[in-house]
Structures are given as structure tokens and as C-alpha cells.
Amino acid sequence: MIVEFGAFSLILAFVLSGAQAGFGFAGYRLRSAPLRGAAEGSAFGALIATLAAFLVLMFAFVTSDFSVQNVADNSHTDKPLIYKIAAVWGSHEGSMLLWNLALTGFGAAVAGFGGRLPKGLKGLTLAVQGLLGFVFLGYTVFASSPFVRLLDPPVQGASLNPVLQDPFLAIHPPFLYSGYVGFSVVFSFCVAALIEGRVDAAFARWVRPWALAAFSLLSVGIVLGSFWAYYELGWGGWWFWDPVENASFMPWLVGAALLHSAVVTEKRGALTGWTVFLGLSAFSFSMLGAFLVRSGVLGSVHAFAVDPKRGSILLVILALSVGAALSLFVWRAPSLKSGGLFALVSREGALVLNNLFLATAALTVAAGTLFPLIYQAATGHGLSVGAPFFNLTFGPLMGVCLLILPLGTFLSWKRASLGPVARKLAIAALFALVAGGVALAIFKTNALFTALGVFIAVWLILGALSELLSRAGLGRLGLGQVGRRLVSLPRGSWGMTLAHIGVGVFLLGAVVETAGRIEQAQVLHLGEAMRVGNVTLTLQSAEFHDGPNYTAERAVVRVDRQGQGAASSSRMTPERRFYPARRQTVSQVAIETHGGSDLYVVFGERREGARPSWLVRAYFNPFARLIFLGPLLIAAGGLLSLSDRRLRLAPGAKARVKPAGPVGVSA
Amino acid sequence: MSARTLVVALLGIFMLAGAAGDPAERLTDPKAEGRARALFREVRCLVCQNESIDDSEADLAADLRRVIRREVASGVSDSEVRAFLVARYGKFVLLKPPLDLSTLALWVLPFAALGGGAWLALSRKPSPPPAPLSPEECERLKGLAASPGDGANAA
Numbered sequence: 001m002i003v004e005f006g007a008f009s010l011i012l013a014f015v016l017s018g019a020q021a022g023f024g025f026a027g028y029r030l031r032s033a034p035l036r037g038a039a040e041g042s043a044f045g046a047l048i049a050t051l052a053a054f055l056v057l058m059f060a061f062v063t064s065d066f067s068v069q070n071v072a073d074n075s076h077t078d079k080p081l082i083y084k085i086a087a088v089w090g091s092h093e094g095s096m097l098l099w100n101l102a103l104t105g106f107g108a109a110v111a112g113f114g115g116r117l118p119k120g121l122k123g124l125t126l127a128v129q130g131l132l133g134f135v136f137l138g139y140t141v142f143a144s145s146p147f148v149r150l151l152d153p154p155v156q157g158a159s160l161n162p163v164l165q166d167p168f169l170a171i172h173p174p175f176l177y178s179g180y181v182g183f184s185v186v187f188s189f190c191v192a193a194l195i196e197g198r199v200d201a202a203f204a205r206w207v208r209p210w211a212l213a214a215f216s217l218l219s220v221g222i223v224l225g226s227f228w229a230y231y232e233l234g235w236g237g238w239w240f241w242d243p244v245e246n247a248s249f250m251p252w253l254v255g256a257a258l259l260h261s262a263v264v265t266e267k268r269g270a271l272t273g274w275t276v277f278l279g280l281s282a283f284s285f286s287m288l289g290a291f292l293v294r295s296g297v298l299g300s301v302h303a304f305a306v307d308p309k310r311g312s313i314l315l316v317i318l319a320l321s322v323g324a325a326l327s328l329f330v331w332r333a334p335s336l337k338s339g340g341l342f343a344l345v346s347r348e349g350a351l352v353l354n355n356l357f358l359a360t361a362a363l364t365v366a367a368g369t370l371f372p373l374i375y376q377a378a379t380g381h382g383l384s385v386g387a388p389f390f391n392l393t394f395g396p397l398m399g400v401c402l403l404i405l406p407l408g409t410f411l412s413w414k415r416a417s418l419g420p421v422a423r424k425l426a427i428a429a430l431f432a433l434v435a436g437g438v439a440l441a442i443f444k445t446n447a448l449f450t451a452l453g454v455f456i457a458v459w460l461i462l463g464a465l466s467e468l469l470s471r472a473g474l475g476r477l478g479l480g481q482v483g484r485r486l487v488s489l490p491r492g493s494w495g496m497t498l499a500h501i502g503v504g505v506f507l508l509g510a511v512v513e514t515a516g517r518i519e520q521a522q523v524l525h526l527g528e529a530m531r532v533g534n535v536t537l538t539l540q541s542a543e544f545h546d547g548p549n550y551t552a553e554r555a556v557v558r559v560d561r562q563g564q565g566a567a568s569s570s571r572m573t574p575e576r577r578f579y580p581a582r583r584q585t586v587s588q589v590a591i592e593t594h595g596g597s598d599l600y601v602v603f604g605e606r607r608e609g610a611r612p613s614w615l616v617r618a619y620f621n622p623f624a625r626l627i628f629l630g631p632l633l634i635a636a637g638g639l640l641s642l643s644d645r646r647l648r649l650a651p652g653a654k655a656r657v658k659p660a661g662p663v664g665v666s667a
Numbered sequence: 668m669s670a671r672t673l674v675v676a677l678l679g680i681f682m683l684a685g686a687a688g689d690p691a692e693r694l695t696d697p698k699a700e701g702r703a704r705a706l707f708r709e710v711r712c713l714v715c716q717n718e719s720i721d722d723s724e725a726d727l728a729a730d731l732r733r734v735i736r737r738e739v740a741s742g743v744s745d746s747e748v749r750a751f752l753v754a755r756y757g758k759f760v761l762l763k764p765p766l767d768l769s770t771l772a773l774w775v776l777p778f779a780a781l782g783g784g785a786w787l788a789l790s791r792k793p794s795p796p797p798a799p800l801s802p803e804e805c806e807r808l809k810g811l812a813a814s815p816g817d818g819a820n821a822a
Contacts, residue, residue: 235722237722240717240718242716242717243717344789352788356781356784356785356788357781359780359784360777360780360781360784363776363777363780364776364777364780367773367776367777368773371764371770371772371773375769375770379769381757381758381759382757382758382759383758383759383764383770384711384758384759384760384761384762384764385762385764385773386711386717386719386762386763387708387719387762388708388709388762388763389762389763389764389773392763393774393777394777397777397781521690522690523690523691
């Protein structure tokens with residue numbers, strides 16, 4: 001019965017989203033406050049109904065109700081509770097429900113927190129958001145319902161893929177989807193503003209918090225997924241330029257470009273059309289990603305296996321929403337005012353350059369992801385576009401972009417000169433050069449490339465710190481005063497600094513890990529040892545043990561570290577797990593972290609013989625933790641900016657400008 | 668086998684990945700081994716979802732590694748190895764699509780987009796420049812400049 005209530009709630013949410021759209025558009029057309037109020041009420045209602053459906057599905061999973069097909073396909077009574085809950089969004093249908101929950105959640109957030117927005121814009125935004133909800137809830141209700149019952153329920157479920165039974169993977173979809181779908185609000189805002197024909201500084205100020213929230217959540221989602229791949233897939237890779245990873249990376253790149261162009265629109269009233277275009281693109285890429293992951297057109301380890309018919313419906317949804325939005329843009333954009341002249345060397349100029357590189361990078365990722373499909377359709381032959389392509393194209397693009405980043409943060413609006421900026425950045429440049437030189441001396445393979453990467457990373461970190469300190473008055477004021485001013489700097493400044501440091505930290509980790517990784521594989525009998533760098537690993541024992549829903553062979557490996565200072569030793573326990581419900585073997589790696597660097601040990605299959613032996617693989621991944629710390633800093637910077645008073649205040653009207661009368665002519 | 672089980676089966680293969688360093692497979696000459704490993708990273712495992720044969724533990728990947736190591740050890744150049752692989756499996760086997768007429772669009776696009784974008788940005792006319800001052804306004808301006816004291820005092 002309760003499952004039927006879930007199905008009913010889902011249909012109710014679908015209807016309420018339709019009502020939200022209808023009331024919203026009618027309220028705008030008729031300038032009617034009650035109708036606008038009805039749209040807001042429908043938005044809250046749609047959220048409550050979707051949440052109810054979501055909780056019902058969760059209940060079905062927790063109670064292992066195998067009469068529900070989705071539960072039977074993805075759950076198992078032996079599974080730990082957290083993975084029963086995570087399995088709610090582990091399948092195509094359930095994750096569509098999560099997508100809808102985010103969609104209606106953001107709609108209700110606009111209704112609830114948009115108090116300072118002009119009524120017309122708010123009503124229209126809610127209407128567009130409602131339309132999106134209507135379309136996606138409709139898709140879920142009619143083509144992907146998670147509440148389908150089985151006539152003949154099985155006694156036991158098929159369980160969730162063991163690879164997915166992992167705490168990080170369990171929590172990453174909620175972040176990822178909030179990020180993807182967060183851009184829907186930006187999309188709705190942009191469509192509403194285009195209909196109204198008003199895009200100005202105030203508009204940019206209203207859009208920016210939503211873009212910041214979506215971008216930060218997406219950053220967290222991507223990094224959790226990447227971290228999962230790093231330790232779960234068993235060889236320490238953390239980014240594969242896999243189509244599904246690219247699908248999450250494209251909206252991220254566009255979101256990053258949007259955050260920067262929105263600043264120009266907010267402060268200088270310039271780039272209005274471009275900002276709107278990016279606002280529409282970010283969610284378009286989110287939808288493209290949803291299509292790619294769910295349609296089965298791309299081969300990827302992360303893809304949901306669904307039948308192509310469902311994919312083609314998604315393609316129609318994608319084409320219609322993006323087509324409509326872009327048509328509206330082409331029709332309305334020429335009428336958008338674009339003010340604010342600026343010189344080439346200026347803050348605006350630097351941000352335009354930033355956008356040029358970020359947008360090109362996003363386009364490159366899109367091209368690399370979609371080209372195999374086009375090629376296959378045109379020639380009938382397969383083509384692979386993998387990591388080497390992206391390293392050769394995306395790499396240099398971002399390299400140049402990051403190289404000019406610190407300069408840009410120092411430039412003043414409208415017109416600037418590079419001389420004083422160069423002086424303020426001299427110390428950062430000097431240290432970065434030293435760091436690059438050290439890298440050149442240490443690394444043997446790809447030394448030049450690695451040195452350049454380390455240089456850029458240190459340049460970014462120190463450049464960001466220099467900017468913050470210089471803003472606080474270092475060099476002009478006493479130290480005590482600088483300290484006080486640092487504390488009272490707006491959170492937006494801290495947020496920007498933190499995010500830029502995050503980029504540098506990530507780059508440092510990525511470059512050093514790639515160049516300095518040591519890999520060793522050896523077949524060991526009990527008691528035998530192998531060396532990785534300055535670490536000796538001894539295989540002490542291998543025992544079988546039982547987990548809640550798997551059996552495992554667990555090794556105990558003694559780790560002896562030589563090197564500077566006192567030698568130390570510790571124990572690591574990598575495992576090989578067998579999940580009988582899915583008849584799958586999964587390697588559970590052991591990782592030990594020392595100062596941001598990881599020792600990563602994988603326990604291989606038992607090889608029978610006179611004495612049994614095992615293939616043990618071990619990696620030393622220097623600075624690996626920075627790869628994951630960097631994006632978290634970026635997200636933290638975004639959230640810090642989000643908490644800035646200036647954004648929260650979001651004045652309902654343009655800043656009051658004193659009427660500039662003719663000066664002193666009246667006399 | 669349904670698409671779903673296929674994915675799961677492939678995931679299974681994916682899970683056991685990372686065996687290019689298996690001591691049983693390695694070449695003794697470190698230089699040749701380095702060259703072989705670099706080639707592995709450019710070659711797709713044909714039965715996996717999206718991995719190089721350097722990462723994959725699938726049987727076919729191991730076979731390809733053996734073939735490439737043998738070729739490298741016998742002194743065949745990198746480009747000859749690639750040509751051999753393409754002749755046998757098609758361009759699909761290379762993770763880096765070779766630059767030719769059919770892939771020109773892919774390789775040129777990033778740089779064309781950058782150039783085009785830069786050109787657009789530079790040729791951008793933000794808004795029509797303010798209209799030039801009319802003769803009367805010029806006169807007034809001259810009068811203002813000539814009058815003693817600043818505007819505030821004059822008011």
C-alpha cells in the first residue's frame with residue numbers, strides 16, 4: 001500500500017509542477033499576485049510530494065520489499081543499512097527520483113528565499129522551474145517509475161553492484177545531483193530574464209548565489225567520485241577522461257566561467273549576453289550529461305544500463321529545452337544592453353580571457369566526448385578519444401589560463417597597467433621559479449612538463465596569498481593593522497583566495513603524483529618482502545574472514561620505512577572480497593597516508609603451488625591527497641563567498657545613485 | 668546476456684585492473700620496458716569500457732601487451748607498432764585519434780574555438796560610443812573651463 005502512496009505522490013508532484021508552471025506564467029501575464037502566490041504554493045507542494053515519494057522508495061529499500069522491481073534488482077537483505085539507503089539512487093529510476101527531488105527542492109528554495117527578488121522575475125523563474133519539473137517528473141512517472149511492482153516477487157534481491165557498496169560512492173550522488181540540478185535555477189533565471197528583456201547588474205547579483213551553490217556542490221560531488229575511483233578501482237587512477245566523468249566536468253567548467261563572467265556583469269554591467277548564454281549552457285550540459293549516462297550511447301564504467309527508448313525520450317527533452325532556450329536567447333540577446341567600456345589590460349579584460357579559455361576547454365571536452373559518436377555515425381567505424389587527446393588539448397589550454405590567473409586578480413577595473421602588478425607578484429614568481437627548478441632536478445621523466453606544472457601550481461598558491469595580503473594593505477600599513485584588515489575583509493575575497501589556492505593545490509598534487517609515482521608488483525610467498533621507494537613491505541599472513549555480505553581473504557603486510565629520521569613500521573591490511581550475491585570479486589586496497597603522500601597496496605589473487613603465493617602490487621603516490629584537497633578548497637571557497645553579506649543582502653533595487661545634475665551651470 | 672549483466676561483467680574485468688606491472692610480463696631491458704609502457708597507455712583495451720591496456724587485467728589486454736612487448740623488444744619503432752595495431756583492430760584501438768582528414772575537425776576545433784573566441788572578444792563593440800559633443804556643448808564646455816573657480820563655488 002505504501003508503495004502505491006509513493007507512486008501517487010510522484011504523480012502528484014508531476015501535476016503540482018505543471019500547476020507551478022501554469023500559475024507562474026499566468027501570474028506574470030496577468031500581473032496577478034494571487035496567481036503568483038499559487039505558483040509558490042505549488043512549488044512547495046511539488047517538493048513535499050517528491051520528498052514523500054523519495055521517502056517511500058527509501059522505506060521499500062530499508063524493509064527489503066522485493067515486490068518492488070527496483071528493490072528486487074538493486075538490494076539484498078544481507079546488505080548493510082547504509083547501502084540499502086544508497087541503493088535508492090543506485091539505479092536509473094531511483095537516481096531520476098533524486099534528480100527530481102533536487103529540481104523541486106531548488107524550485108521551493110527560490111519560492112522560499114527569493115523574497116527580495118522583483119515579483120515579476122521571481123514568478124517567471126518559478127514558472128520555468130516548474131516547467132522543467134513537469135518535464136522531468138513526467139519522464140519519471142511515465143517512462144522510469146521506480147514503483148513498478150512485480151507480480152511474482154523473488155525471495156531475495158539481486159543486490160547492488162559491490163563496486164558501488166562504498167561509503168564515498170554512497171554519498172556522492174546527492175552532491176553531484178544537487179550540483180547538476182542547481183544550475184537549473186540559473187537556467188530558469190536566465191530564461192525569465194530573457195522573457196522580461198532585462199539583464200543588468202542586479203540580475204547578475206541574484207543569479208550568482210545559485211551558481212555558487214551549484215558549482216560548489218558539483219565540485220564536492222566530482223571529487224568524491226574521483227576519490228572513490230582512486231581507492232576502489234585498484235590502481236590509483238583518479239581521472240580517466242571517461243565520458244561520464246566528462247559529463248560532470250562540462251557543467252563544472254561552464255559553471256566556473258559563469259561565476260567569473262557574472263562578476264563582470266554585476267560590477268560593470270558588461271558581458272550581459274555572454275553571462276546569460278553561460279547560464280543557459282551550464283544546465284544544458286547537465287542535461288546532456290544525464291542523457292549520455294542514461295541512454296547507453298557511450299561505453300563507460302559509470303553508465304546506467306537502460307534501454308535506448310528511454311534514452312531517446314531524454315534526447316527529445318534535451319533538444320526541446322536547449323532548443324527553446326537558445327532560440328529565446330538568439331531572439332532576445334540583441335536587445336540586451338551591454339555597458340562598461342574597458343581596456344584590454346584590466347580586470348574585465350582578464351576575466352574575458354579566463355572565460356575564453358574555460359569556454360574553449362568545456363567545448364574541447366564536449367568535442368572529445370561526442371566526436372566518437374559522430375564519427376561512428378558518419379563512417380560506421382569506431383574511434384576512441386582518450387586521455388592522450390585531452391592531455392594535448394585541454395592541458396595547454398588550462399595551463400595558459402592558470403598562468404595568467406594571478407595577474408588578473410591584481411588588475412583594477414576598466415584600465416590597469418602591468419608594471420605595479422609585476423612588482424607585487426615578484427616574490428610569488430621567485431618562489432614559483434625555485435619550486436619549478438627543484439622539480440626539474442628531482443623528476444627524471446617528463447621533467448620539463450612537470451617543472452612547468454609545479455611552477456604554475458606554486459605561482460597560483462602564492463599569487464592568491466599575495467593578492468589577499470596586498471588587499472589587506474601589506475607593504476603600506478603596519479603588521480597589526482594588516483592583521484585586523486585581513487579579518488575584516490569581505491568573505492567573498494577570502495572565498496576567491498581559497499578557491500584559487502585550491503586550484504594550485506590540486507595542480508601540485510596532480511603533477512607530482514603523475515611524475516613521481518613509484519609502482520612495484522611482485523609475487524610473494526608468506527614472509528617474503530618487496531621494496532617500493534624507501535619502504536619495505538613484508539607479507540606476514542593471509543587469512544579468510546567473513547563480512548556482512550561477502551567473504552574475504554585479508555593480508556597483513558608489515559610496512560617498514562627507512563629514510564630520514566627514525567625508522568618506523570606499521571601494518572596494512574589489503575583484502576580481496578567475494579560477494580556471492582553478485583558473484584563478483586572486488587579488491588579492497590589498503591592506503592596509508594604520510595604527509596599527503598599515499599602508500600597504496602593491492603592484494604592479488606592466491607596462486608596455488610607447493611606454497612601459496614600472491615601477486616602484491618604497491619604504489620607510492622606522492623602528494624596524492626592534494627588532488628582531492630584542492631577541489632574541496634574550491635568548494636569551500638565557493639561556500640564562503642556564498643555566505644558573504646553582500647550577496648545575501650541582494651538589494652531589491654539598483655544601488656541608489658545620486659541624480660547627477662549638471663554641475664554648477666545653473667547659476 | 669542482457670546489457671545489464673554485460674556491464675556488470677565488464678565492471679568485473681575493470682575491477683581487477685592494473686596488471687601491466689606484473690613481473691611475469693616485464694621486459695628485462697628497462698628502456699624497452701619504458702617504451703612499451705608508454706605505448707600501453709595509448710592503446711585501448713578493446714573489451715573494456717574505457718581503459719588503456721596499461722590499466723586492464725582483461726585477457727585480451729594481456730595478449731596485446733605481450734604482442735607490443737615482443738615488437739618493442741625486437742626493435743620495431745613506436746609508429747610501426749601503432750600502424751600494426753590500427754591495421755589489425757582499426758583506429759578504435761588508439762586512445763589518441765591519429766590526425767588525418769576524418770579527425771581534422773576534432774583536433775582543430777579547440778584551437779579554432781580559441782582563435783575565433785579571441786577574435787570575437789577583440790572585435791566586440793560593447794555599446795555605441797557616446798555621440799560627439801554638439802557645437803553648443805563644446806562652447807559651453809569651453810566657457811566652463813575658462814570661468815574662474817570650480818563648479819561648486821560657481822553654483
